Amino acid sequence: MAADRSRNVLIVLANPEPGSFCHxxxxxxxxxxxxxGHHVEISDLFAQGFNPVAGRHDFTTVADPARFHYQSEQAKAARENGFSEEIAREQERVRKADNLILVFPLWWGGMPAILKGWLERVLAYGFAYVDGHRFDSGLLRGRRAMTAVTTGxxxxxxxxxxxxxxxxGVLYPVQRLGLEYMGLSVEPPFVAYGAPRVSNEEREAMLANFAEKAVAMAALEVDPYEPPCHPLDLVDAGAWSRS
Amino acid sequence: MAADRSRNVLIVLANPEPGSFCHxxxxxxxxxxxxxGHHVEISDLFAQGFNPVAGRHDFTTVADPARFHYQSEQAKAARENGFSEEIAREQERVRKADNLILVFPLWWGGMPAILKGWLERVLAYGFAYVDGHRFDSGLLRGRRAMTAVTTGxxxxxxxxxxxxxxxxGVLYPVQRLGLEYMGLSVEPPFVAYGAPRVSNEEREAMLANFAEKAVAMAALEVDPYEPPCHPLDLVDAGAWSRS
Structure with missing residues (x-):
């Protein structure tokens, strides 16, 4: 890793209210x-009007005009630089991030749809993982991640x-299949329980506690993986059966 | 329950490809x-261009123009018939359904964003649950639900x-906090593992097996709850602490 301990941190934020506790x-x-001394970028999905729906609008390339298979289209786009501007921008933010922090309210048991769609569209096949390269060999390995969740x-x-x-148990899918899947080392979630109902003192304590955890994560070793070739060249024909 | 054993079944479908195994x-x-002899309605979210992003466009009413708190806006809309046309249509489909079936591919560990947003926007506070009325006393109680999931x-x-x-474990949040939360009695999930890679014979067997399970669920007792008054009148001031 670099001797410079300064980190690039990407915070992906998914709450529609600028005055929210998430903000x-x-x-x-x-x-x-x-x-x-770290560098922080915030991707505020509601403010950006991020579209979470997967579709042909994700791509300037087309793998199969007759049948839309999402991961095949993602593979084609990864190979040919064919992601839409919105997705390419978010992928560039992820690529340069040492640490990734997802901040969201727990809605109907999970991430708000706008953030779930960010994972689907941005952490694409060919960018964040390929066959044979998931979890410990996921393409985002060497980076760290944390979720910060507010609950009612x-x-x-x-x-x-x-x-x-x-x-x-509630956050298992996002921690394991949304983040670790891509190779990220994931910290335990930060949870602000009953955020709308706690006292001001408790809110201040939560904010300070979370800030401390974010700084602590930034102090941990990172070594962002850089594929030695195009990620899709890492795939071999039998790879899906092993990963 | 009605002597008539005919059921209304709502299938909510979330796959962008009409030729998909989900379809x-x-x-x-x-x-x-x-x-x-049952009545089936399919809500095909991608085909309908369903918008999964929560926002003021959900409502014709406004609870607080200065601060957007989603559940407060949902409560206001539930009270004053202020849901948008799209949401009111989907709620009407849910209201008349004895059985609800969600069909989706497992993407990044969960429902595609378009379906997650359907839960958030349609199974609204004041419609599917209110303070003090969740799980066994959820407003959709007496109905049954099942998820059908395809995986790579x-x-x-x-x-x-x-x-x-x-x-x-992967489906726990949707089963427990997305469906049981609303009072629905939830069957074990139907899972089509490795759907893209199985033989034609296996696919046919999966389709027959799922059809059988859907028919079996429709044969089970239902007794859709109808609130005796407006759901929001069921809430009392201390209810949140008990629910």
Whole structure:
């Protein structure tokens, strides 16, 4: 890794209300990271009007005009530089990030659709993973990630006896199949329970705690992987059966 | 429950390719259910151009013009009939459904964004749940639901030792917080593993198996809940702490 301990941090933010606690979390992390000498970029999906729906509009290339198979189209675009401007921009942000932080409210048990669609469209086949290169050999390996989640529910509801069950179970798909899948080393989630109902003191403590965690993650070793060739040249014919 | 054993079944379908195995699953279920005397409606989200992004466009009403709090806006709309035409149409489909089936490919560990956004926008506060009325007392109780999922991954990858872990863990958020949360009685998920790579015989067997499960679900008792008053009148001031 570089001797320079300064990190590039990408915060992907998914809350429609600029006055939300999610926005406050993102700002707290940005300020603390910047103060510590890191470089922070915030991708505010609602503010950008990000379109989360996968489709031919993702691409300037076409793999198969008759049948739309998403990953085949992503592979073609990855090979031929055929991602739309919006996706290419977000991929460039990811590529240069040492740390990735997703900040979102827990809606209907998961990420808001706008963020789920960001994963689908930006962390594309041929960019973030290819056959035979997932998890420990995912293309984003050497980077770190963290989720920061606000919930309406109290910690009790997320206890083993609670109606929702432990937050680790609720966030398992995003942590494991959304982030670790791409090779990212994922920190435990930061959870602001009952964010709309806590006192101002508790909110301030949560913001400080999250900022501290973001700075702590930035202090950890990173070594962003750079493929020695085009990622699709890493695939061999039998690779899907091993990955 | 009604003596008539005929059911209304809503299939919500989320795959962009009309020739997909998801579409074949939906068609197989529709045909078998219709043949058994049930009424089937398919909400094909990609074909409809469904917008999964939450926003003020969800509503003709406004609870707070200065600060957008999604559930507060949903509550206002539920009270004043202020959902957009698109959402009101989907809610009407849900309201009259005895059974709800979600058919989708597993993308980046979960529902495609377009379907996640359908849950957020359609299964709204004030329509599918209110404070104090979730899970066993959710507003969609007495109805049944099932997910049908196609995966690229093999069953081995979804085994306890597999890289993804058991499918129950992957689908936990949608089963528990997306469907049971609303009061729906949820069947175990139907999973078509490795759908793109199985033989024609295996595909045919999967389609027949799924159709059979859909018909079996339609044979089960239902008793769709009808609130005795406006759902929001069911809320009392202390309800959030109990639900």
């Amino acid at each position: 406050a979390l993102a700002a707290a992390a940005r300020d603390a990271l910047t103060h510590s 529910g109290t910690p009790e509801r997320f206890s083993p006896e609670g109606v929702y069950g432990p937050i680790e | 074949a699953l939906a068609a197989a279920a529709r045909d078998a259910l219709t043949h058994s 991954g093999t069953p081995e990858r979804f085994s306890p030792e597999g890289v993804y872990g058991p499918i129950e």
